[in-house]
Amino acid sequence: MDVIVLTKVGGILGPFALIFGLIMNAIYEVLDLVGIPNVALTIILFTLIANILMLPLTIKQQRYSRVSALVTPEIQKINKKYKGRTDEVSQRRMQAETMEVYKKYGASPSSGCLPVLISFPILLALYRIIYNIPSYVNSIHDLFLTIATPIQQTTGGAAIMDQLIEELKISVTKFDFQDIEKIIDALNGVKTTGWDTVANAFASNPNVVQAINNVKDTIININSMPGGLNVMDAPVHFSQGMAGIFPGILIPILAGVTQYLSVKITTPKNNNAAAAPENDMAQSMKMMNVFMPLFSVWICFTLPAGVGLYWVCNSVFRTLMVVIVNRFFNNKDIDELVKENAEKVAERKGKPTFTEKLMSNGASNAQEETKKYQSMSDIAKANRSKKDYMPKNYTPVDKDVPLDPGSISSIAHMLDKSKKDD
Template sequence: MNYLSLALLTKNTSNIPLFGPIWNLIVTILGLIMNAIYVFLDRIGIPNIGLAIILFTLVTRILLFPTSLKQQKSSRMMQVMQPEIKAIQEKYKNKSDNASMMAQQTEMKAVYEKYGTSMTSGCLPLVLQLPIIFALYRIIMNIPAYVPSVRVIYEKVCSSIGGADAASKLVEFANSNDLTSTLKLLHNLGQSDPTKYSADAVQNFIIDFLYRLNPAQWLKLSESFPQASSVIESAALKAQHINSFLGLNLSTAPSSYGLRPTIYWLIPILAGLTQWASTILMQKQNMAAADGSDQSAQMMKSMNIMMPLMSVYFCFSFASGIGLYWIASSLFMLIQQLALNWFFGKKTNEELLQESMAKANARRARKGLPPIDERAVEQKIQSMQAKMDHAEKSRMETIAKQNVRTKESTEYYNQNAKEGSLASKANMVRLYNEKNEKKKD
């Protein structure tokens, strides 16, 4: 799952209660992995951000594989359970009262228990992946913050142009060179509220800003800071060397050339295609099992179109390094899904059910609970059905009695007169008065 827009949220993630420590831990671990990969490539003579991103993506996909495996198992179990789940949903389709909703929930829970799974088993892997996805985009967008060997290149430039004191001039440079979106991501280099950020924080913003410059912008930066031109030109050459991948500069965004087609357009196009292919393959079995009229299936089809288009848009707007990560991630997911489909394709539903039941019973044993009794669960469902049938029967009998009383009353008060006429109404009043007078007597 690739949601590049999440990258825009990462700057606020650490402020979320309880999520902050988890976020910091994940970012630190993944940052160490990224640094180790780049150092390894540097030692073998190929220090390249593109290769580092691809290897980094491979490592993270391996780390996330257990959650993908669990999610695939959950999807397959849902296929086995689908007939019973759908029958329950149809049973309570037009019932919105609290008792019916509670009964539906209980019956659904009983079915999940019968198959040794839970309602949250399919969502849990996705929830576990979210912090890692946040961290991945943060690291890819701010590589100098996590790779010291890369950071030192930009630190020299930062020092030569005046450090934190150069922030205001860099803001002017950014505004005149179509870098306002970069300024927003970097809090305007701390210049919107100078009292809020320390000198070290401003220098970090400057380093992240310099990392996003493309070759043409490096040249203009040298003209803006002539006193540091030699240092800037040296850093620009190194930056171009480590950011060059298959003839593309990964710090350059395809949108920097406007709507004029260039080779950089391959990045968003490939990102969209690989996103579409991996998503289609991942949902292939689920879509095959789903009814074409099912609302969730229709929604999934819409997402299969919308998400690749979002991939194209975001990868067109961001630096090509982000697009490379997206393409690599989708390709690895594609390969992973082929392997998972092959693996689960060899297993029958009965085998998967037995494995799921065995694991569920092992968990129950650790809690001191007895194994799942399928007959007991079936009896529980049947008992609930009997109670619902009895309640429905009582309700219908009450309605029938009320209808009989209403009919008798209507016939009594409308005798010898055309129903709805003035005579019938007068007759109704007369009979009512006579009835009350008899009671008095």
Template structure:
């Protein structure tokens, strides 16, 4: 009977996971035809394909970064011009002049956000695929079929597997996530596959102890599964932290070192990757929001490698492999992009960007003249409101000054004359 595992069904990540799983399955089939059954290598090739597909977007982002550096002197001049001016007119004019600079270079202020919005969901979706590879890769799923059917027909299998999961022996799996009492036979067998796929190395010895009549089948299945889920001696479904614990207990020092290298290499490759990326100029602009953004970017460059270091201890080794291979591939990619960017004529890019923005506005039915008129009208309205407020403030200020005038002073006498004249006018 074919085992059809339940794939992740999230509204956003579900379709992405299915697409990644479909590509991953295709890669595995090609490797299998040449005699290679290795999920770790499949993940590395999948990573290369993902970043090759994202190459045009990466180059676009790099162009934006380069244009941003060229724009900085002009943006800083505007910020300096309106420094400490908090009135509505000044803030409006500052925004308009800043937008004019972006229009001049043909870029959008949100130009660096798109890649993050794409790469982060891919990382989350890939996590779903890696922790449940048999649900997406048919070649892996089929290896478990005979053993799953045999375990399912063994009395008391549900209690044996539930107790094993409850003991915390399997990373990223709890008894709440598996239900061996379900009436749906396919669902129960899917749960058995989940347990077998995530089974640590010593777990197969546990199976042989508990299912003595299936010893030969368990050994045969383990011999087939091990090269698939093992990369450089590490189980890709297990976490480095759990591998370190079990290796320390069994004195498997090479395995322990290998598990430690996953987060360490992840940290190092992330740092190298950031160093090779074009960095924004670290200058004090005088604008608190801009300076805060630059400081935040600098902090993120420190935190992100540390984040990957910590996370790689607890996530499956397979995700750590993706993280490392992605950083290495990005570093190689960045080397050639940097060479390419050195030869690019920025004036040519600016002209093309301006033309693109003009065409977009024309499609929306917005002309340059319409934008200028709208800006003038808005500025006039704000100027009128601001002038009215200024008059009110001046009148209040004059009233306050009158309160503090001495009774016998010339100013007090002048006020009395003015009030007398105003009274006479009102009588008429």
């Protein structure tokens, strides 16, 4: 299995990775002070703290879920009313009526997806940190540095590292032997059974061999998990028989089970009842409820056990958070929630969200279009009521002029004349 090793995260994930990296380092340092330095335990506590930090988003999402039980049926009625009507005026009227429903309940069209959009880059940053813990935890970084320093000083070390990266199937982004951080990234991808291979490859440099012997056991111990697993190793090794399958197989199984239970528990039952069978969104959600547990099992088979541990813990802690939040909201009457939402909307009156601006523009345009069409209709009715009304550029046919067979007006005049003669 390929082990993906990444350097410190930049771009949009940079700020998230920096903050959570500091938290990860602080947790490990505390555990080290109390005499239990362990990456697996650090990941568990780190996941718990991350979910606590995201609690405001969870509250916002669950508040919307309660209110959406009232909003969804009315939105479905509006969609059914305008089903098949694709003209611009109908679409704008539908937007206007939809906006009125959201205003009625003090909800926002983006309330349901906004917490997910915000939490997504956070989750990506968490994954990156777990993949490359030495870049964020100082004590672990120092352990790998004691090995990386003599490796970089080894004659021909670059060629040896290239060979090890290929042999041990370590994936390093743009490996550069001159960059000691890249060497640490590569060493972080060495599995439990790979340290002897590294030592043998650098047998020509006693300093490397001694450094590995000094810190190898420490690195293995801090990465250890119950059952003899290691956070940097794949949880299952079929080639090793039953010893390589159990207990590692529990990680992907627990990932699938906890993800399934999380979906079942965190999805409000009243929302399921309100969703009509023909609702495309409801059908998509059902498919996701089946797909996500299966995806969890697959991804925890293929990725290091540390990522699987995070995946399981995240599902468990998120479910607990949602249960606690729902218990709080269940003590509130739904009318009280709607009233609170309406008050919040009133507080930010004059400062609509981006989505509300779009829908409001659509609503106002629909009213303008309706007035325009009504005005055009009134003009047409007035013109038809005039006795002398004639279409623009109309030229009457001269009865005395010989008929032109190629002229539509002449043919019509001829037919009209034949009827009178009959």
